[in-house]
Amino acid sequence: MRDLRISRHRMFLDMAKAAAQRGTCYRLQVGCIIVDDKSNQPIAMGYNGPPSGEEHCSGQDCRPEGVLGCIRSLHAEANALDRIRCMPCGVNLRMYVTDSPCVHCVEKIIKEPRIAEVFFEREYRDPTGVDNLLEASIDVFKVTLAGHLIDMRTGRFGDD
Secondary structure (H helix, E strand, C coil): CCCCCCCHHHHHHHHHHHHHCCCCCCCCCCEEEEEECCCCEEEEEEECECCCCCCCCCCCCCCCCCCCCCCCCECHHHHHHHCCCCCCCCCCEEEEEEECCCHHHHHHHHHCCCEEEEEEEECCCCCHHHHHHHHCCCEEEEECCCCCEEECCCCCEECC
16 A cells, blocks of 8 residues: 655655745745754754844845845745754754755855755755755755655655
């Protein structure tokens, strides 16, 4: 009998998609879930938007003329990473993010030695972030809508 449950990877990405709906960025809503590899339990969540306590974006105040992208929003990955600082060392973590990380978030991910794998659903317009993660020996996987994995290092398609 076929297992009708969604894969854990699909479940965590769906959780990241739910978190993204809290984002207040007008350009793109991104969500991130960080999971303890051993227990398979989510331990942190983040979404993009202005720092806590600041006014939400209005769509008119995000970027000055001539600047590419928003300058007010904190990215989902950075918000989630800020919430794991108190976790003990020696714990391996997986990051699930709706969109592959930008180069700025990748710098933060690489500095966090507990992140061993990054999973995403949609590819960011600039693939440099994924390339940098792979160069730093962090495994990166694209998760299909059906929950299958594509290994971004080898291009191989398969299940967990």
